[in-house]
Amino acid sequence: MILKVSGLQKRYGKLEVLKSIDFELEKGEVVCVLGPSGSGKSTLLRCLNMLEKPDGGRIELNGNEVFGDGKPKDLDVLRREVGMVFQSFNLFPHMSAEENVSIAQRKVRNRKSDFCKDRTHELLLKVDLEDKINEFPDRLSGGQQQRGSRSPGRSRWTPKSCSLTKSPVRSTRNWSKACSM
Ligand SMILES: Nc1ncnc2c1ncn2[C@@H]1O[C@H](COP(=O)(O)OP(=O)(O)OP(=O)(O)O)[C@@H](O)[C@H]1O
């Protein structure tokens, strides 16, 4: 057995995401973790890779304890053996979901703030993100970021805004100019 996880727990404030997870993985085995968006799949992977510190439980890798008694153990062992592929959807990290979706309406369409706010609420409701409206991208799940980045208010300009410049604020201004011409 290559990986053995027992009683793994993780919570964000009041949100209990991993409620005592147990599983084992044999060498060469391919396992898919399925579940609805926001159910904790990425949290599980981040905890397995110790990018998030679990709140409890035990993780063994090749027979070595890498997490136990509330603490990471030999991280070198873990880093040598475990890799990760990330999800990323180019949301502006310093803006909430609402700001990310409304900025194109304000900058590109010159819409007034109140109108933008109502429209943004409607758009986020359509992609099941109404309860995450004030969250910043690093507090959204991968699928939630994906839905935010592909919501109708945003999708038409996202790729270009990212290719213009490394600075998100500057790129937004440049793109709004390009659009208005
Ligand atoms: N850093 C964080 N702070 C607060 N809440 C968080 C944080 N990261 C994730 N969450 C919340 O924890 C829950 C689980 O998120 P996670 O990223 O594990 O979901 P997921 O199953 O991978 O979803 P998806 O299929 O959309 O990628 C979600 O409700 C999410 O909003």
Ligand SMILES: [Mg+2]
């Ligand atoms: Mg995910």
